[in-house]
Amino acid sequence: xxxxxxxxxxxxxxxxxxxxxxxxxxxxxxxxxxxxxxxxxxxxxxxxxxxxxxxxxxxxxxxxxxxxxxxxxxxxxxxxxxxxxxxxxxxxxxxxxxxxxxxxxxxxxxxxxx
Amino acid sequence: xxxxxxxxxxxxxxxxxxxxxxxxxxxxxxxxxxxxxxxxxxxxxxxxxxxxxxxxxxxxxxxxxxxxxxxxxxxxxxxxxxxxxxxxxxxxxxxxxxxxxxxxxxxxxxxxxxxxxx
Numbered sequence: 001x002x003x004x005x006x007x008x009x010x011x012x013x014x015x016x017x018x019x020x021x022x023x024x025x026x027x028x029x030x031x032x033x034x035x036x037x038x039x040x041x042x043x044x045x046x047x048x049x050x051x052x053x054x055x056x057x058x059x060x061x062x063x064x065x066x067x068x069x070x071x072x073x074x075x076x077x078x079x080x081x082x083x084x085x086x087x088x089x090x091x092x093x094x095x096x097x098x099x100x101x102x103x104x105x106x107x108x109x110x111x112x113x114x
Numbered sequence: 115x116x117x118x119x120x121x122x123x124x125x126x127x128x129x130x131x132x133x134x135x136x137x138x139x140x141x142x143x144x145x146x147x148x149x150x151x152x153x154x155x156x157x158x159x160x161x162x163x164x165x166x167x168x169x170x171x172x173x174x175x176x177x178x179x180x181x182x183x184x185x186x187x188x189x190x191x192x193x194x195x196x197x198x199x200x201x202x203x204x205x206x207x208x209x210x211x212x213x214x215x216x217x218x219x220x221x222x223x224x225x226x227x228x229x230x231x232x
């Protein structure tokens with residue numbers, strides 16, 4: 001079973017829609033992350049959660065709203081997105097959020113905004 | 115401004131030969147460096163890491179070398195196999211700007227696509 005599972009794998013939505021991305025990790029990790037990967041750009045960290053508490057918001061617009069109900073689940077709620085938000089959204093987890101801890105990634109959600 | 119750079123977008127290597135993937139960084143405060151491998155339609159998979167206090171770490175066919183004075187690291191794969199064909203990302207770990215103590219961030223390069231030719 002994949003350690004980090006993301007659903008859906010693909011999502012097409014209009015700018016006025018509201019949708020949510022889901023991430024679940026089965027590794028017993030305590031830290032979870034959302035990343036964005038746009039075309040020809042490196043992965044960019046969006047949010048960090050540690051023991052369900054948000055510890056970092058990397059200057060992400062408020063149209064992205066994360067939620068972490070427990071250490072195993074992470075959501076990214078989307079509303080009134082812009083075309084430039086089309087990207088691959090990756091979830092990751094690590095045992096802790098200390099330096100050097102390898103992060104384990106899901107396969108991502110490919111998001112397209114019409 | 116990119117703090118982690120992988121200047122070669124692609125690399126082709128013959129099967130059985132050595133693959134050398136390079137990465138440069140600008141922030142001397144990074145204290146760990148990691149390499150990830152990514153196949154199409156899959157998420158990145160952790161491969162190997164190195165602490166900034168070391169200059170070499172080896173794991174099977176994979177060896178990472180760190181040159182702190184040059185702010186350069188490299189991943190060597192030997193012998194290269196067709197299954198190694200993937201995109202390789204270099205990542206550096208350091209404290210987030212404007213964050214509390216202990217909040218580390220991985221900063222990624224853009225990746226190098228390795229093709230191992232049978």
